[in-house]
Amino acid sequence: MINQWVREELEKTELGDARRTNRFMKIVSNLSNKPESSVPEASGTWAETKTTYDFWDSPYIKPAQLRKGHIDATLSRIKNYQIILAIQDTTELNYTTHEAVKGVGYLDNKYAHGLKVHSKEAATTEGLPLGIIDQYVWAREPKYLGKAAECSQKSTEEKESQRWLDGLKNTLSIIPDSQQVVTIADREAEFYDLEGLCEP
Incomplete structure (x- = not known):
């Protein structure tokens, strides 16, 4: 389940595919729910863990893209x-x-x-x-x-x-x-x- 605040914070994130953006929001939700945990612990299942690592390893996703949605939200608050x-x-x-x-x-x-x-x-x-x-x-x-x-x-x-x-x-x-x-x-x-x- 994706936290509502994550949806609002990252709503302007563009990763070229809605499924990627949704996956990114899910990863952020998992990690923010258990910030003290390792990725497997925060993910909960092996399938979620593998999907998270695959996401990070994807050649289609750049760090600047992941930051942009949050930066846009920051500028709105400013x-x-x-x-x-x-x-x-x-x-x-x-x-x-x-x-x-x-x-x-x-x-x-x-x-x-x-x-x-x-x-x-x-x-x-x-x-x-x-x-x-x-x-x-x-x-x-x-x-x-x-x-x-x-x-x-x-x-x-x-x-x-x-x-x-x-x-x-x-x-x-x-x-x-x-x-x-x-x-x-x-x-x-x-x-x-x-x-x-x-x-x-």
Whole structure:
């Protein structure tokens, strides 16, 4: 059974086939009902578990498509507030113990492997989360491991730091000019290019 809030949140999701969209909503419902559980536990049956893994492995479904419905719902909620906090931060998905996973890179610990995820989340000034407005996921290439000194000589657009600028630009491009956007980031975002862009 699909939760009603999931239907409302993801109603604008377009996966090219109504059956795929319905399956996506079912997966979200299963996982949200038991967020502490593994996929098999949350799915309940082997058939549901296999269908979930097949869905994730489908070449017809892209991560951006899965995010879009939620982002559209977030933008609808944003319209109700004059001031929006746009909170940027980076985290990582550690798949070191999942040796069969492909397409990952090294993390902050060179012995760890996974993906980096930079998200921009909207919230009200009272701290009410409104949802994700932008997200960028990438895998670090092995050729850059141990070359931090060389990286410091590159331009911002060639570095991972560019994600902060892209996040700010994307946020401002989708939120109406009539609303005030306050970008919040940690000290990793303290570099000249971003600070200069934020100046009035």
